[in-house]
Amino acid sequence: MLDHQPWLRYLQPVVLLIVAILVAQVVPSRYANALVLFTLYAYISICWNFVGGLAGKLSLAHGAFFGLGAYISAVLFVDLGVPLLVGGVIAAAVVAIFAWIMSAIAFRRRIGALYFALLTLAFAYVLLELVRQYEIAYKLLGVHLPLVDDPLNLIFLNKFNSFYIGMVMVAIALAVWIWVSRHRFGYMLAAIREDEEAAKALGVNVPSVLTVTMVATAAATSFAGVLAAGYLLSVEANFVMSFEWMNIVLAVTLVGGLGRMYGPVVGAAFITIIGEIVRSLPQSIAAGGISTIVYGALVLLAATLLPSGIVGIARRDRELVVR
Amino acid sequence: MFQLITTLAVALILEGLLLTFFGPDVTSVHAPYRGAAIHVGELSISVPRLAIGIAGMALVGALGMYLHRTYGGRAMRAIAQNAAGAAVVGVPIRRMSARIIGLSTGVAGLAGALTAIYLPFSPFDGFELLIVVFIVTALGGLGSLTGLVVAAMLVALVESFSQSYLPGVVYQPLVYLMLIAVLWLRPEGILGKGRA
Numbered sequence: 206m207l208d209h210q211p212w213l214r215y216l217q218p219v220v221l222l223i224v225a226i227l228v229a230q231v232v233p234s235r236y237a238n239a240l241v242l243f244t245l246y247a248y249i250s251i252c253w254n255f256v257g258g259l260a261g262k263l264s265l266a267h268g269a270f271f272g273l274g275a276y277i278s279a280v281l282f283v284d285l286g287v288p289l290l291v292g293g294v295i296a297a298a299v300v301a302i303f304a305w306i307m308s309a310i311a312f313r314r315r316i317g318a319l320y321f322a323l324l325t326l327a328f329a330y331v332l333l334e335l336v337r338q339y340e341i342a343y344k345l346l347g348v349h350l351p352l353v354d355d356p357l358n359l360i361f362l363n364k365f366n367s368f369y370i371g372m373v374m375v376a377i378a379l380a381v382w383i384w385v386s387r388h389r390f391g392y393m394l395a396a397i398r399e400d401e402e403a404a405k406a407l408g409v410n411v412p413s414v415l416t417v418t419m420v421a422t423a424a425a426t427s428f429a430g431v432l433a434a435g436y437l438l439s440v441e442a443n444f445v446m447s448f449e450w451m452n453i454v455l456a457v458t459l460v461g462g463l464g465r466m467y468g469p470v471v472g473a474a475f476i477t478i479i480g481e482i483v484r485s486l487p488q489s490i491a492a493g494g495i496s497t498i499v500y501g502a503l504v505l506l507a508a509t510l511l512p513s514g515i516v517g518i519a520r521r522d523r524e525l526v527v528r
Numbered sequence: 529m530f531q532l533i534t535t536l537a538v539a540l541i542l543e544g545l546l547l548t549f550f551g552p553d554v555t556s557v558h559a560p561y562r563g564a565a566i567h568v569g570e571l572s573i574s575v576p577r578l579a580i581g582i583a584g585m586a587l588v589g590a591l592g593m594y595l596h597r598t599y600g601g602r603a604m605r606a607i608a609q610n611a612a613g614a615a616v617v618g619v620p621i622r623r624m625s626a627r628i629i630g631l632s633t634g635v636a637g638l639a640g641a642l643t644a645i646y647l648p649f650s651p652f653d654g655f656e657l658l659i660v661v662f663i664v665t666a667l668g669g670l671g672s673l674t675g676l677v678v679a680a681m682l683v684a685l686v687e688s689f690s691q692s693y694l695p696g697v698v699y700q701p702l703v704y705l706m707l708i709a710v711l712w713l714r715p716e717g718i719l720g721k722g723r724a
Contacts, residue, residue, distance in 0.1 A: 494547025501540035
């Protein structure tokens with residue numbers, strides 16, 4: 206059926222969205238925060254999965270892209286009254302420029318996986334420092350968005366509404382994944398992942414393809430920052446630009462299934478639950494670093510023992526999708 | 529790629545452990561010899577800094593001797609150049625790889641301990657330093673100890689100068705510019721021999 210009517214595949218994200226909305230009706234409101242986090246984790250991880258899972262490049266910069274999107278859109282909203290969504294587009298443009306510069310350095314010359322990862326880390330660190338310096342210079346009191354129901358600016362009194370918007374974003378991201386993975390572009394990414402030299406020999410313009418992917422996912426990730434800004438209402442550099450987000454993305458994608466369509470979604474559910482458990486631990490155990498340890502340990506376990514993730518196990522396909 | 533992720537995960541776990549047990553604050557060692565200085569004419573050279581510098585160079589020297597004069601070191605370099613070839617001539621890859629990791633981790637830890645004598649430290653220093661290490665390695669080139677030493681001195685000098693003459697905006701923009709220049713023009717590094 207799917208061969209004759211391939212558009213049916215796109216029903217999957219729609220069904221997921223409907224199911225999520227229905228489930229949210231019966232979920233007690235104390236879990237609303239977890240649900241919103243779930244959508245953020247899932248969405249950012251799907252975006253990252255294009256680079257990490259399909260193209261096989263370990264980018265450590267996407268957490269910073271998310272944070273930058275949140276910070277820029279929040280500042281533009283609070284200082285200049287720019288509607289959050291418009292600010293989000295501007296933030297996405299800024300993030301895209303950084304991603305483009307990073308891609309130009311990373312992809313024009315053969316640079317190796319280690320250097321690529323470290324380069325993205327360096328960029329993430331530079332962005333963190335830039336935002337921190339800005340905060341120290343201009344925003345010591347923090348960036349605070351008003352708590353009034355403001356749907357056009359993604360500020361909701363009812364947290365579930367943020368969840369719905371988040372799920373719409375997840376659904377869109379999944380739809381893009383379906384399209385990319387069945388289109389020539391997706392095959393080019395997979396070819397680059399498997400053997401970059403061979404891909405180049407077959408005519409794939411490796412630098413261009415990778416740059417497009419990096420810039421597009423960077424901009425897409427920054428939109429998650431916009432949702433986060435409207436939800437958190439208090440945006441500070443040490444939180445949104447923290448490497449913890451990258452840690453979470455890695456945990457989510459690896460545990461769920463690197464390179465798999467539903468990997469990030471499954472992984473996000475798992476990580477959100479774990480996160481809630483960790484958050485509910487008594488303060489004596491849960492001093493600042495415990496979440497980093499837990500997520501880091503999950504990344505470690507997934508990378509060493511379970512490379513194909515939960516989705517890989519479920520499909521009885523424990524083969525490595527990426528090497 | 530999974531190797532990279534694994535080491536990153538270990539780094540994060542270690543940072544988390546430090547955070548949990550010691551808290552996020554910057555601390556430093558209070559030692560009576562911190563302020564000691566030798567006076568050479570008009571210059572005043574801090575003794576702890578001098579000692580750390582000498583110890584560091586001795587460490588590098590010892591490492592160089594190990595890598596070039598002993599069987600173990602040569603085996604490690606052989607694995608780096610051609611793992612299959614090394615296996616063919618009888619190098620126990622697994623055991624040597626474990627030793628490489630152990631050695632590099634130990635040296636790094638020693639370097640950290642030396643630095644802690646004089647400079648303040650916090651659990652977050654690891655990642656900041658990793659980027660400096662990356663820059664030095666990219667500049668100096670993989671597989672060349674001399675290249676690394678030269679690059680390290682270069683980076684340290686540029687850092688110090690930009691700290692004095694440029695107000696501390698982003699972490700030493702000149703150093704980052706050097707990194708970009710090297711990655712663009714000569715990814716193997718100035719004195720590099722290995723693949724980029």
